[in-house]
Amino acid sequence: MPPRAPTATASFGRKPGGPPDFDTLLQKVRRDVETTHVTLFERKLIDAEPLGPDVVALVDALRDLTMRGGKRFRPALLFAAYHAVDDDAPDGIALDAGAALELLQTYLLVHDDWMDRDDVRRGGPAVHAMLAHHYGSRTMGDAAALLAGDYASAMALEALTSSQAAGDRTARASRLLAEIQQDAIRGQLIDLIGRPQSIEVMHDLKTGSYTVRGPMLLGAILAGAPKAMLDHLTRFAQPLGVAFQLRDDLLGAFGHPKETGKPFGSDIRSGKKTALADEALLRTGAVDRRRLIDTLGRRDATDVEVKQVVAQYEQCGAREAVERRLKQLVKKATDALEGGDLSKRGTSLLLGAATTLTARER
16 A cells, blocks of 8 residues: 555544534544545456456455445544544554555354355355355355455555555564454354354454454554553443443344344354343243244244244343343443543544444444
8 A cells, every 4th residue: 555645633533613522533534444444445456357257256255245235343443542642643654544444344254154054244244155156156155255254354454565664663563453353353263163152252252353453453553652651541441332232232143134234143143242142041931041042043044033033032021121231331331531642532532432332223
């Protein structure tokens, strides 16, 4: 990725005439990161052309998924933490890192959809489904999708290491990106084998690592944060990352598919380990527990059966318990943000992020 000239930060995360606003920041970052992705994928498609239609199809499928919506919370959190550490730092460095995070997300989504046998993502076909159509073969599509995920991971590293950050910040950020990826893989394995010792530990590894904690620490490192400041941000980010996933669990059961971009009941049919399922299994009697166990993870479960599970989540108090825990985690996060040497504007943006991430409807 070519060097980007430093950009002005005067309007960063602000409504005209108003205080710092995370939702305004999110809109700006979404626009800028997607522009960066357009340029990056255009170059990758040009590189793929001489190698034939199969390589082009792989890159095109990644582009399709990456550009198809996506909330872009990760790069926005990175930007907020970056400017919380250094309010005058140039945006371009954070923008490259934000683009890298979204490519890492693409990699994880490609593999996750293949493992869960989910053919729909963000309201369109998953990468393995697109490539199966290209080849006319499910087996070939699956194999190519694994390679596509690996390719997206390599693109993420390329985008991050193109950063023009001073000193050893890019090297430190690259090490952190590797740690984020390893945490996500460990959490995915715990989810896959079905024996999480703690739902919240799994959520912290599988989601919090690359959705909240990792992006914030990447931004802070690229802005030159010392260890004490990184520790301060970690105390805020860790509970917030778990709260983010609890909201995702709630949306997976009670959200509308048009808003979430996921098919109705996909978490239940795939047997995803959610806080709702965990709470429900603890709170229900033998008959209802048996019904839950029989339905969770059944790909052929009917809509009626899935609706019965969702109703059980409500009736047994699982939904209320998860919502209560989510609020506790948000309070823990926001309390942890007090004090420290973060900029006033950055702190305000991060507090806004806590609301946006945990009260969202999609």
